[in-house]
Amino acid sequence: MTFRLYDTATREVRDFVPLEEGKAGIYVCGLTVQSEPHVGHVRSAVNFDVLRRWLTHTGHDVTFIRNVTDIDDKILTKSAEQGRPWFNLAYAMHAELTRALASINVLAPTYEPGATGHVPEMLQMIETLIANGHAYAAEDGSGDVYFDVRSWPAYGELTGQKVDDMEPAGDADPRGKRDPRDFALWKGWKQDSEPATAAWPSPYGPGRPGWHIECSAMAGKYLGPAFDIHGGGVDLRFPHHENEQAQSRAAGHAFASYWMHNAWITTAGEKMSKSLGNSLLVPKVLERVRGIELRFYMVSAHYRSHVEFSFEALDEAAVGFRRIETFLDRAGAGEVGAVPAEFVAAMDDDLGTPAAVAVIFDTVREGNRAEDPAPHAAAVRAMLGVLGLDPADPAWGAGSSDDAALTAVVDALVAGLLEQRAEARADKDYARADVIRDQIKAAGIVVEDTPAGPKWSLSDAR
């Protein structure tokens, strides 16, 4: 059984053959840290986190690089609007991102490079491109350096487009470009409108890096000129990924063997944007469901499928996940076992998480039916673990010592009431028994009778 994945470049599902047996190098385009992350942003992170966990599970030594773009036009514009230094905005939003990803158990990457820390690497690559005849310094004295699209015949290969068919950007400022489709590798400093802190020295004059070059330079630095998988959101296919590939290959790098792109989460059929995105900021969503439930919601859909976000669907997913948790609770804290073959088959087929989740539910049902649920619970935990959804994973911040202490206190208080209720029930005085149960319920605690005796839990599962 081999892992197969959909390669955007070839538009087909292909066997995954790493460059080096037993290893996998992955580069994922992270975020431009210009504002708080919303659920659309973190879906990408969850999808690639699942990829990483699956490759790790199947015995690969994974090097996972996810960048942050910490300098760009939007960061400069927004920070100016907010009257604070651009680096402060980027740093603060980066911290928000880290917090959001941790709350849904996305593993920290092997390394998370930022553009501002890799200016020399980028300049080096630009120099190579100029030497190879694929880039040129603008002749208008702007200090910009452009990639020469016409000099690279393969340009457009990733997205199957021909340069001549492309819509010339109406709003593009031709400035010193030879072709309107040429893109910036280096952007000259605009003294009148941009802070001096956003300019770095270069052979072309002070300036800052273009967007695409950072990924080419950083992928090259940390993964080498050739690596296995490059990922990101669908919107990045063009121009970003197309440009990355063109410049890297023009600089002599083989670059990525496979390209993976995750689809959007939309709201009301529309792409998320800051205007309607407010209610979908990650902390906001986490007021409604737990991080593990949000992650489950995202994993329940295939990474290449559009997801129409709705709180109703999110709630529904949370209910479904609690069914799994209830089973695990009932089965007791067992061991983590092996993953069933059907689960492996589902995951090997281009990360078929929906089918994988179906296997989890099937296993839960079998476990609920079985005399001894332990082996089933062990399998369920193994599967959840691979998906980053094991409720027992300490990453979910399960129970602080305060929580534990509080639980013991409540347990003692409820125990007395439950005893009275047990007496009433023994006397068949059900009216009194129900009054006691309602009393407890009024305090926000639900009592359920199980074969092992009454059990209490907070009525709000959160």
Add this chain to the structure above:
RNA sequence: GGUGGGUUGGCCGAGAGGCGAGGCAACGGACUGCAAAUCCGUGUACACGGGUUCAAAUCCCGUACCCACCUCCA
């Protein structure tokens, strides 16, 4: 104009020529003092119109609608 993707039952969401993924909801039954949890059962779903085939949600042709991207937009 170019490129790519989509339309599945009350809802979410898989599948990609033959056996109704899975979840949520609903209804019936079992269990329960009643509940809860759990189990068992119940559905003539594949945008529309043609076609190919013994067999189409799945392939082909056409139509409608939706979405993304086309040089600095996540």
